[in-house]
């Protein structure tokens with residue numbers, strides 16, 4: 001809480017500077033009754049204690065990462081204006097900052113020209129990407145791997161576009177042979193590639209999928225909500241690197257600044273390679289776009305009112321931590337990946353666990369070695385709960401047995417899926433905490449396994 005406790009002086013300084021811009025207005029100030037706020041705010045503090053400690057390095061569970069200091073300060077600062085990035089009428093400066101910040105994201109992926117904007121999150125961003133795809137490929141199917149985010153099937157349902165899922169290989173990546181078969185049979189208009197699947201951080205083999213595109217002609221939508229920023233990491237394995245290197249060849253990309261981009265929630269992003277897709281969005285609002293002939297972001301976005309403060313926070317973050325290879329921000333991604341590789345190594349060398357495949361990004365999955373898939377799943381849940389008591393916060397994921405067939409020799413597959421333990425090592429601090437994380441995992445695993453032995457005898 002260093003920022004909140006020590007950084008607020010800086011916020012006051014910046015607020016005074018912001019206020020100077022409005023000096024010509026007659027004096028107006030709302031009086032507030034701090035005493036009335038106190039009990040409510042303290043009640044909020046009490047209520048918020050009922051959370052996992054997301055900012056702490058011992059939280060290695062779900063995809064949660066604290067927003068960076070500059071993002072929080074810029075967000076709070078701009079709340080005094082509370083701009084709305086629907087139209088320039090509601091957020092002139094913050095709309096300009098959104099366009100600049102999104103252009104920097106497009107540039108990170110290798111696009112000089114683009115069309116795009118921020119959204120409330122990856123789901124809305126994917127909705128827009130698939131809506132545009134459906135408009136350009138009418139009456140054709142959308143396909144994505146069975147490890148693609150579950151929202152794609154639901155989005156296609158909303159859009160009344162037929163969706164089909166493509167099987168995965170043993171590393172949870174889209175099986176290209178299976179995709180090829182489907183392309184031969186079907187009327188496929190769009191393929192969703194995921195670079196960084198939500199469960200395992202797997203990277204679909206984009207180079208091979210691009211070869212199929214040359215043969216069969218389809219639109220490519222890349223869901224990199226989680227993994228997009230890893231394009232900046234300098235320690236990807238060769239296959240993942242190749243996939244990221246040709247990411248610029250897809251038609252649309254989704255990335256979530258509120259996942260790896262150090263932003264508070266409410267910040268996703270959709271970008272299109274071809275700016276002319278803007279015409280698909282065309283609509284006439286009778287009441288908004290009057291103050292300027294320039295592009296109002298509401299003219300190219302599904303959501304109308306949108307938080308200008310999100311754009312301001314993102315702009316400020318990218319100003320401080322530019323999205324460039326070799327930069328400080330890029331270093332955070334490389335560190336997360338290194339943490340995952342270090343953790344994976346420890347798991348792989350411990351006979352109590354079975355790993356499936358080395359992490360492609362910073363997400364690690366593993367199972368407990370056991371006689372059967374059901375027993376292993378049970379033990380994973382027990383370790384998950386026991387770890388929480390030791391302040392180590394892991395996650396669980398149900399994954400297909402296919403991922404463990406090679407490494408999990410001797411497991412009796414009495415069920416089709418297995419409950420894995422899962423860790424997202426998203427914070428730069430995680431690398432320094434791997435030993436503490438491991439000690440706790442080691443301790444609770446010993447506890448849980450000895451209890452299991454006692455139960456069995």
Ligand SMILES: *Cc1c(COP(=O)(O)O)cnc(C)c1O
Nearest residue numbers: 121122123149198223225226256
């Ligand atoms: C998180 C995620 C989404 C959904 O994004 P939200 O921001 O949670 O709406 C979509 N796709 C992938 C690959 C994700 O990891």
